Amino acid sequence: MAEQFKMIVEGIQRTVYRTAFETSLAIIVPASTNQYGKIIELDITNVSSSDNVVEVVALNPSTRLYGAQNSAIYLQPQDEGGRMQFPLSLETAWFTSNLSEGIVIVADDTVSGTTTYYYEDG
Amino acid sequence: MNGDIMSVSNKIVYPKSQFTISKVTFDITSNTEVISAGGAGIKTYVVAIIFHNNDSTGSNDTPVRIQDGSGGTDLYGGSSGHIYVVGRGGLFGTPMSVAVPWFESSANTAIYLNPTSSKRIAGAIWYYQK
Numbered sequence: 015m016a017e018q019f020k021m022i023v024e025g026i027q028r029t030v031y032r033t034a035f036e037t038s039l040a041i042i043v044p045a046s047t048n049q050y051g052k053i054i055e056l057d058i059t060n061v062s063s064s065d066n067v068v069e070v071v072a073l074n075p076s077t078r079l080y081g082a083q084n085s086a087i088y089l090q091p092q093d094e095g096g097r098m099q100f101p102l103s104l105e106t107a108w109f110t111s112n113l114s115e116g117i118v119i120v121a122d123d124t125v126s127g128t129t130t131y132y133y134e135d136g
Numbered sequence: 137m138n139g140d141i142m143s144v145s146n147k148i149v150y151p152k153s154q155f156t157i158s159k160v161t162f163d164i165t166s167n168t169e170v171i172s173a174g175g176a177g178i179k180t181y182v183v184a185i186i187f188h189n190n191d192s193t194g195s196n197d198t199p200v201r202i203q204d205g206s207g208g209t210d211l212y213g214g215s216s217g218h219i220y221v222v223g224r225g226g227l228f229g230t231p232m233s234v235a236v237p238w239f240e241s242s243a244n245t246a247i248y249l250n251p252t253s254s255k256r257i258a259g260a261i262w263y264y265q266k
Contacts, residue, residue, distance in 0.1 A: 065225065078161075080161065080186070080259070080260055081161055081163060081188075081190075081258040081259060081260070087188060088188055088189070088190060088225045089225055090225035094225075096225055098188075098227060099229065100186065100229075100232075101231040101232070103184075103231070103232035105183075105232055105233070105234035105235065106157045106183070106232060106234055106262070108184075108232065108262075
């Protein structure tokens with residue numbers, strides 16, 4: 015269950031959701047009818063002792079939101095500090111879902127992290 | 137004091153409704169135009185950039201230049217104009233800063249990324265043009 019906060023994002027008061035995950039496959043922004051999901055923070059740490067490959071994907075149509083073509087996010091092993099941060103942004107979103115669709119994270123092995131997002135009407 | 141000291145002045149353009157933030161992703165191994173020129177009198181303002189070393193061999197540190205036009209002035213970094221990302225998994229990133237962009241192009245000039253050792257990098261840039 016995501017925690018809810020009221021925050022001024024892009025100059026407008028919005029309900030913001032922050033949720034944690036520890037998984038190799040998770041919906042990090044649930045779909046919402048007639049709305050876009052907008053990620054304003056994403057922090058991913060590799061929990062595996064091996065290199066890990068992580069994708070952030072908008073659903074329907076499936077689109078990788080960071081990198082391009084065959085490039086996912088490569089994280090070093092946990093003991094080497096493998097971590098990816100898109101810091102909290104109150105000015106504009108890092109990533110936007112397709113209308114009425116969610117955003118998932120897909121990793122080769124377990125990652126843990128936090129994401130913060132809000133919804134905007136389509 | 138060692139190193140370079142550089143001062144940059146930026147105009148703060150608010151409200152943000154005056155422009156639209158765009159995102160471009162890239163996956164490159166050579167000098168590449170990543171943001172096209174905006175047209176006569178139009179500059180590109182970069183508000184965030186994040187990329188990682190995606191070299192398949194995994195062991196090559198990679199110097200990268202961000203340049204104002206192909207082979208042009210370095211827009212980020214010190215006198216060497218380089219950002220170094222370590223072997224596979226090496227990341228470079230900035231926080232989102234719309235109010236004060238990290239750097240800007242010259243008018244009607246494309247922005248290039250140049251992984252100067254021809255190693256693969258991938259990532260995204262957020263920007264607006266005005």
